[in-house]
Amino acid sequence: MSQTILITGATGNIGQPLVAALKAAGAPVEVLASPDRAQGVPARQARFEDKAALTRAFEGVHTLFVLLPLVPEKLSLARHVADAARAAGVQHIVRSSGAGADPSSPLSLPRLQGEIDAVMQDSGIATTFIRPSFFMQNLTGWQREAIRSGVLYAAHGQGAQGFVDVRDVAEATAQVLLKPAHHAGKAYTLTGPQAFTDDEVTALIAQATGKAIRYQSVPDSAAQDAMAAMGTPAVLIDWLMSLNTVIQNGWGAGLTQDVQQLTGRAPRRLQDFVREHASAWA
Numbered sequence: 001m002s003q004t005i006l007i008t009g010a011t012g013n014i015g016q017p018l019v020a021a022l023k024a025a026g027a028p029v030e031v032l033a034s035p036d037r038a039q040g041v042p043a044r045q046a047r048f049e050d051k052a053a054l055t056r057a058f059e060g061v062h063t064l065f066v067l068l069p070l071v072p073e074k075l076s077l078a079r080h081v082a083d084a085a086r087a088a089g090v091q092h093i094v095r096s097s098g099a100g101a102d103p104s105s106p107l108s109l110p111r112l113q114g115e116i117d118a119v120m121q122d123s124g125i126a127t128t129f130i131r132p133s134f135f136m137q138n139l140t141g142w143q144r145e146a147i148r149s150g151v152l153y154a155a156h157g158q159g160a161q162g163f164v165d166v167r168d169v170a171e172a173t174a175q176v177l178l179k180p181a182h183h184a185g186k187a188y189t190l191t192g193p194q195a196f197t198d199d200e201v202t203a204l205i206a207q208a209t210g211k212a213i214r215y216q217s218v219p220d221s222a223a224q225d226a227m228a229a230m231g232t233p234a235v236l237i238d239w240l241m242s243l244n245t246v247i248q249n250g251w252g253a254g255l256t257q258d259v260q261q262l263t264g265r266a267p268r269r270l271q272d273f274v275r276e277h278a279s280a281w282a
Contacts, residue, residue: 009067017170058088155223162191172262195253
């Protein structure tokens with residue numbers, strides 16, 4: 001069998017730098033994406049909802065990187081992926097999970113992530129789990145406009161987060177994909193080197209931009225109402241509110257050495273990320 005690595009979620013925050021890292025390493029990487037978004041590598045096409053098409057797309061793949069969308073049917077899609085990978089003869093699955101994943105968690109999103117990890121383990125295929133903390137890139141993504149307006153509203157209380165740069169996630173994941181047998185049965189929780197509260201984050205951004213920017217804590221009910229007003233499905237609201245609970249209670253502040261272990265260097269600092277991206281909030 002070839003050593004082909006197939007990347008799902010290849011056009012997202014993790015996927016794009018991951019494909020770039022594997023290309024730079026000369027790895028036989030392909031993507032599950034439309035050809036016009038293939039980033040210069042071979043593309044295969046299938047929808048997660050179509051198990052037969054997934055099975056065909058996974059044929060000849062040695063190592064499969066699994067990144068599933070945050071949709072209400074996420075667990076069902078995971079089962080399709082696991083079944084198709086087994087039918088196609090995939091030898092190793094590396095899954096982008098989440099920090100704190102635990103099928104017995106009382107919190108809905110960590111529990112879901114743990115349930116999906118269990119689906120992959122139960123496939124009989126060798127597995128490795130990448131469990132990143134909160135992304136620095138959220139600050140330049142979906143939180144960007146709020147920060148630019150001068151007030152970051154969130155239901156985080158005074159909890160801190162061990163922000164990680166997705167470039168570190170991608171580079172660490174690439175090391176696993178290049179030598180998957182060395183990482184079989186392992187799980188890596190990827191964080192930055194320091195945890196920050198939202199007050200501290202907005203202070204860093206204010207210093208970098210010279211603008212008045214502050215954090216405004218909001219009650220859970222206001223966060224739920226805001227998401228409902230945007231048409232967010234109830235199950236997604238529940239999952240996202242469980243992340244707020246994680247942060248509020250300080251459970252997202254844990255730090256690990258896993259980025260260092262996998263890449264051989266220290267993870268990127270939030271202070272440097274903010275200076276690098278200051279123009280995003282100008």
